[in-house]
Structure formats: structure tokens, C-alpha cells
Amino acid sequence: MKKLLGVLFVIAALYVSYQLLENRDSSSSIIETIQDTVQQTVQETGTRLKEELDRIEQNRTEQSATLKTGLSMNNTAAEAVVSNTELSTKDVEGIVQFLAAQLDERSPSVTFRISGSYEDISQGLSDWLKQAFHRNEYAKYAMSSYSYTISSKLLYTEVELKTTFRESKEMTDQVAQYAKELIAAMDLTRYTKEQQVKLIHDWIVTHVQYDESLTRYTAYEALTEGLAVCQGYAMLGYMLYSEAGFDVRIVEGTGKGQEHAWNMIKLDDRWYQLDLTWDDPIGQAADEVSYRYYLVSDEELRQDHVWEGDYPVASVSYKTTLAERAASLDRTSEQYKQLQALRRELGFHWHDDEYTVAAYDELHKLLEQAVDQRQAKVEFRYLKGSATEADVEKALRSLNTRLSYQMSYYQLSEQGDMVVQLALNY
Known part of the structure; x- marks a missing residue:
């Protein structure tokens, strides 16, 4: 299971001052100085969110300390069980319920009898277990392995x-x-369902770090040690969203060819994919939050994730949902302004036409207008991502204007498009 590396591409700040005058010696035409690295966060979580998370964290400090010292990884009272429960192949539902309950009890071994033909039981047991896992997904991922033996007796x-x-x-x-x-x-009743999903997402991302030792798999370790691999993120997401009243699933598959786990969540009758792990890239500050894999569609997630199984369909991304909603609102209304503020906080606005630059000619025109108007800051999404640095420098040099600039960018999606931020000094 591997976390996405390098979601945030930060480049060294380039400070270039130049003077292009036809009557000057070429040796004095260009002066380049490389400055310190400028760190650019994937998306700003906002002062309001930080204050809210700080408030929640202050309320949770004492309870968290109790949890951290309460149990060891070997602490379990579960014992082997011999069950007298009457099970029959004529009542598959009863068998599935029984197996799900045993998973919940964490019994290391349970022996039980099923009346019915040996052949039916041998063929059906694997499927019955899969159904039990589906009903108790959290227990499934708390488990590291299982096996079973089937013995034919005279009457059962x-x-x-x-x-x-x-x-x-x-x-x-x-x-x-x-x-x-x-x-x-969290007092979630103060928030809309959409705000609740985001608040829980941001809490997990800012309180758990990816376990690069690949030894911590559970929600318990995510809470007590602040470290977990993707499975721990997904289990914690499942527990918190379930407690908040959401329909949520744990999905397993691969991400960039590595074993991986993430969540799906239902919001306003639509299912979305949610990868908490990859929204918390390795190397970023603990309080930084990405929304690259926040409530995305199946189509978007399939760009670097693969999964099979009986999972809900996420046909539309949350980005599309908000865009549809915005199109139906009066642009002067307070509701529209609030929605646009949310889109900016999530970084969805970068996909709007007004922020998108497709090629060099558009880039040149954008920067020419910015320089003519003496703008101090320019932000845009550049579709020719791999050429970002070279094209920006080329465009600014062609303007024959004395200035300096600082630039940072990061990759927005698997298509290679880059969010670019420029600070211009005249």
C-alpha cells in the first residue's frame, strides 16, 4: 500500500532580473539569481477551519491521552468459541448474520455446525463469508488473515x-x-452535510501521518500514534463518517500499481470516491490539506486507481455537482457567493475557463496584460504542465520589461496540468 508521492510539486523560487536594450552589451542584458525554495501548499484550508480544528483538538486532549495509554496491541479477551447455534443451509441469512457477529467478537477460533449437504456447505461457505465481510467491513479490515476447515459428520x-x-x-x-x-x-449539527464531510476529512488529514515503516494498519494506531498506512486512514474514515450518520464504504484495490485502500461516501443521494491517504501527501506540513482525491467520480479515480467488487457507482464528481448548482443560482445571491467560496477552498475553481491557460500563446497574452497593468500577482492553471517553467520565462523575457518574479507551481491532476502562482516585482 503506497501513498501518492509528490502530489505537491514545489520548485525553487526563481528570481530573474533582466534588461533587454538593443544598444547595450549582451553581457549586461541578463542577470539571474536563484533564491530559496518557496513552499506552496496544495490548497489553503482557511483560518476558519484551523480555528475549528484547534477548538476540537483542545476538547479532545484529555480523552486522547487516555486512549493512548489504555491498551497494548496484544490486549484482547477473545477466546476460542464452540457455538451451539443452530445453523442450516436452508437459512443462508442466518449463517451470514452468525459469521458477521463472530467477526465483531474477534474470536480467534469459532467452531460451529451447519445442517445440510457437505457439498452445499463447501461450495457456499466462501460466499457466505464474503457477505459477512460486506456487512462488517470494519472488522474485515481489522483482520489480518483467516482460514477454515470443513469436516463431514454423520448428521451435520x-x-x-x-x-x-x-x-x-x-x-x-x-x-x-x-x-x-x-x-x-465537533457539534456537527451546526453545519450542513457537505460541511460535515469536509470537516471530518480535514480532521483526519491533519491528525494522521502516513506510516512510512508500513507497520501500522489500523484506526487504533492512527489515533494512538498518529501514524497509519492507507488501511488505517480508511478504517478511521469509516468509523468517523459512520458515527456522523453517513453511508460509507471501505474500498480495496491498487493505487499506481500498489495495494491500496480508501473510502466511498454517500452525500445527497450521490456516491463519491474519497482517498484520505492521498489527500495527505508524504512530506507536507501536518496542517496542510489536499483535495485532489476529495469526492471524485469513478472516472477520475480510475486514472491511477484500480478496483473490483460490489461497490456503489460514483458517476459524478463533487466538483461537477457544485458547478451544476452554481449554474442554477443568481450570481448576485449570497448563496452563490458562499458556494463559490467553497469551490475556491477546495481548489475546484482552477478548472474554470477564467483560470485555465491552454497553450503558450494564451500564456503570453495573459502575462502581457498583467505586466501592462502592473499586477503584483498572477495565478492560473497551465495545461502544458511540463513546459511551465520554460514557457513562463520565455514569455516574460519577450516583454522587454525590467522586472523580477518569483514562481511556484504544483501538479493539479494526472493530466499533468499545473497550478501556477507568480509574484511580479517591477
Whole structure:
């Protein structure tokens, strides 16, 4: 499982001063100086969000300390179980419910009997387990392995299911309690459902860091140590969003060819893909948040993710949903202004035509107008991303104007488009 590396592309600040005069010696026409690196965040989370997260964190400090010292990774009271529950192949629903309950109890071994033909049980058990996993996704990902044996007896078939878990029942109970108290502390009733999804997303991204040792897999470790691989992010997302009343799933597949896990969430009758791990790139500051994989569609996620299975369909991205909503509103209304502010906070505005520069000629015209108007700052999305640095320098040099500039950019999507920010000094 591997986290996306290099979501934020930060380049060294280029400070170039030049004077192009036909009657001057060429040796004095260009002077270049390389300055310190200018760090550019993927998206600004905003002062309001930071204050809100700080408030929540202050309320959670004491409880978090209790959680961190409460359990060890080996702390489990689960024991092997021999069940007397009456199960039959005539009641598949009863079998599935029984298996889901055993997963929830974290029993290392459970032996049970099923009446019915040995052949039916042998063929059906794998599918029944898959159904149980679907009903108890959190327990599925708390588990590290399972196996079963089937023995034919005279009047029944005996099954022994063996499981090992990375997160014990006691740990899961602690995570559930933490989630309950955290969601209560967030006082989500003050926010819309859309704001709630974002607030929880941002809390996880700013409180968990990717475990580069690849040894921490659970939500319990994400909370107690602040470290986890993608599975831990997805489990924590599942627990928090479920506690907040959302329909949520854990999805497994691959990301850029590596084993990976993420979430899907339902918002206003639409399902969206949500990759918390890849919205928290390695190397960025703890309080920085990306929205590159925030509520995206299946089509968008398939650019670098692959998955199979019985998952909901995310046919539309949240970016498209907000654009559709904006198109139906009066541009002078307060509701429209608030929606546009949200789009900017999420970085969705970069996809608007007014911020998009397709090729060099458009770039040259944009920078020429900016220099003529003595603009101090220019921001845009450049579709020819790999040529960003060279094209910006070429365009500014061609203007025959004495100035200096600082530039930073980062890749916005898998298409290679770049968000560019320029500071111009005259």
C-alpha cells in the first residue's frame, strides 16, 4: 500500500532580473539569481477551519491521552468459541448474520455446525463469508488473515473458522468511543452535510501521518500514534463518517500499481470516491490539506486507481455537482457567493475557463496584460504542465520589461496540468 508521492510539486523560487536594450552589451542584458525554495501548499484550508480544528483538538486532549495509554496491541479477551447455534443451509441469512457477529467478537477460533449437504456447505461457505465481510467491513479490515476447515459428520457438517486480527475488539471499542466523543465535540449539527464531510476529512488529514515503516494498519494506531498506512486512514474514515450518520464504504484495490485502500461516501443521494491517504501527501506540513482525491467520480479515480467488487457507482464528481448548482443560482445571491467560496477552498475553481491557460500563446497574452497593468500577482492553471517553467520565462523575457518574479507551481491532476502562482516585482 503506497501513498501518492509528490502530489505537491514545489520548485525553487526563481528570481530573474533582466534588461533587454538593443544598444547595450549582451553581457549586461541578463542577470539571474536563484533564491530559496518557496513552499506552496496544495490548497489553503482557511483560518476558519484551523480555528475549528484547534477548538476540537483542545476538547479532545484529555480523552486522547487516555486512549493512548489504555491498551497494548496484544490486549484482547477473545477466546476460542464452540457455538451451539443452530445453523442450516436452508437459512443462508442466518449463517451470514452468525459469521458477521463472530467477526465483531474477534474470536480467534469459532467452531460451529451447519445442517445440510457437505457439498452445499463447501461450495457456499466462501460466499457466505464474503457477505459477512460486506456487512462488517470494519472488522474485515481489522483482520489480518483467516482460514477454515470443513469436516463431514454423520448428521451435520462442522466448520472451524480461524482468524487473526490487527485490532482487537477492545481496541475497536476504544476507537468507536473516541469517534462518538469526537463527533459530539465537533457539534456537527451546526453545519450542513457537505460541511460535515469536509470537516471530518480535514480532521483526519491533519491528525494522521502516513506510516512510512508500513507497520501500522489500523484506526487504533492512527489515533494512538498518529501514524497509519492507507488501511488505517480508511478504517478511521469509516468509523468517523459512520458515527456522523453517513453511508460509507471501505474500498480495496491498487493505487499506481500498489495495494491500496480508501473510502466511498454517500452525500445527497450521490456516491463519491474519497482517498484520505492521498489527500495527505508524504512530506507536507501536518496542517496542510489536499483535495485532489476529495469526492471524485469513478472516472477520475480510475486514472491511477484500480478496483473490483460490489461497490456503489460514483458517476459524478463533487466538483461537477457544485458547478451544476452554481449554474442554477443568481450570481448576485449570497448563496452563490458562499458556494463559490467553497469551490475556491477546495481548489475546484482552477478548472474554470477564467483560470485555465491552454497553450503558450494564451500564456503570453495573459502575462502581457498583467505586466501592462502592473499586477503584483498572477495565478492560473497551465495545461502544458511540463513546459511551465520554460514557457513562463520565455514569455516574460519577450516583454522587454525590467522586472523580477518569483514562481511556484504544483501538479493539479494526472493530466499533468499545473497550478501556477507568480509574484511580479517591477
